[in-house]
Amino acid sequence: MIVAENLSKSFGAKHAVADVSFTVSPGKVTGFLGPNGAGKSTTMRMIVGLDRPTGGRVTVGGRDYTGLRSPLTEVGVLLDAKAVHTGRSAQNHLRAMAATHGIPRSRVDEVIDITGLSSVARKRAGGFSLGMGQRLGIAAALLGDPHTLILDEPVNGLDPEGVMWVRRFVRHAASEGRTVLLSSHLMSEMALTADHIIVLGRGRVLADAPVDDLVRQWTRATVRVRSPRTQELADLFARDGVSVTHLAADVIDIEGALASEIGDAAAARSIALHELTPTSGTLEDAYLRLTGDDVEYKTKDI
Template sequence: MIEAQNLTKTYGAKTAVNDITFTVRPGIVTGFLGPNGAGKSTTMRMIVGLDRPTHGSVTVNGRHYADHSSPLHEVGALLDAKAVHTGRSAENHLLALAATHSIPKRRVHEVIELTGLQSVARKRVGGFSLGMGQRLGIAAALLGDPQTLILDEPINGLDPEGVRWVRSLVRSLAAEGRTVLLSSHLMSEMAVTADHLIVLGKGRVIADAAVADVIGGAARASVRVRSPQASVLASTLASPDVTVTHVEHDLLTVTGLDAGAVGDLAARSGIALHELTPMNASLEEAYLQLTNDDVEYRTGSSARDLEVTR
């Protein structure tokens, strides 16, 4: 279990993490989300003792990370897959980590097999692809068979098979009763992997709830409507609380009414419908709505922003 109480981190005048309190519980996969600059990386670094909180505290399995006599047996972390001596082989890197905790050599071989590194185990890490580097980072996190896992962007650089493997891995670890904190920018993957979400925005917790509750609370469901009288239907449905978007000449997306209400209005107006399909809100839509006011770094809104002055 990971417990943060009033956790705060400042760098001079910059507040990276602002008085956040949360609990990551065992037995479920907790997704850790937020825009760039929201404070996720700083929070994870404080959990494993790489940064010292300015105020507040965070514990893993009831103790501060530095107070654990054998931290690799308590928490495994993948924060930076590139934090490896590039001249070492994958096997030697893991053996060196294992030696710090008297972890037997057979465990090194177990995590190499588990992460699919057998064919490259004796090759230098400097020649690894991004995906292989991620697998090595996951192997290191699993080395001590810890009860708590912290994985920052573990599927970055992985192929579809690797993504599916990570999804299965974290789900199985949670099913064993372990605590899993998973960070990713891929909302589609988080939607099918995580049970619970903690969302940061500008250093604060802006959501701490089950995935279904985050989607239901931050995004309104839409209805896909096809009609030969689409323009007339759009005028009929128009109101301050309803948004109607023309997708094609005969196809609308309606937000703010459910399928039954759209069908009833169309029937009363004598408008024929060729399609009426409820569209559930996605995690991506919910996330974007939830964090809209907390995005620190925005891209330009038009091609003009990309022009080069000569």
């Protein structure tokens, strides 16, 4: 279990993390989300002792990470896949890490096989593609067979097979009772992988809830309507709490009204409906609404 209590970190006058509290429980995958500059990486660095908190405390299994006697066997960490001696082979990099904890070479061979690195294990890590570098970083995180996994953007650069493997792996790890904290900017992948979501924005916790609860709270159902008389339907539902988006001459999306309500209104006025399709909100929709006012680096519309 990872527990942050009133965790803060300042760099000069900038408050990167401000009074953050959360718990990452074992037995489920916890997604860690937020815009660039939200404080996710700083928080992860504080969890594993790479940054010292300005205030508050964070523990792993009830202890400070820096106090762990055998870190690799208790916490597996992937924060920067490029943090590798580029002149070493993948195998030698992992063997050097294993030697610091008395981990046998057989475990090195095992994680190389698990992560699909067997064919490049003796090649220099400096020549690896982004995806292969990620696989090496994941192999390093798994080396000590830890109870806690902290993975920052583990699917970055991976091909579809690799992305699916990471998804299956972290869910399996959680099913074994391990604590899994996973960050990603891929909302569609996070929706398939995570059970619980923590969202940061400008160094503050914006949400801390199960995925379904977060989506339900921060999105509204949308109904796709296709009809030769869409303008009449749009006028009927022009009221507070309902928004209508015109997609084509005969297609509109109505947000904030039930499909049954739209269907009844159309029937009462003999308006033909060629399509009436309700769709639920997505994690991406919820995330964008939740963080809309907390994006530090905004781009211009084009």
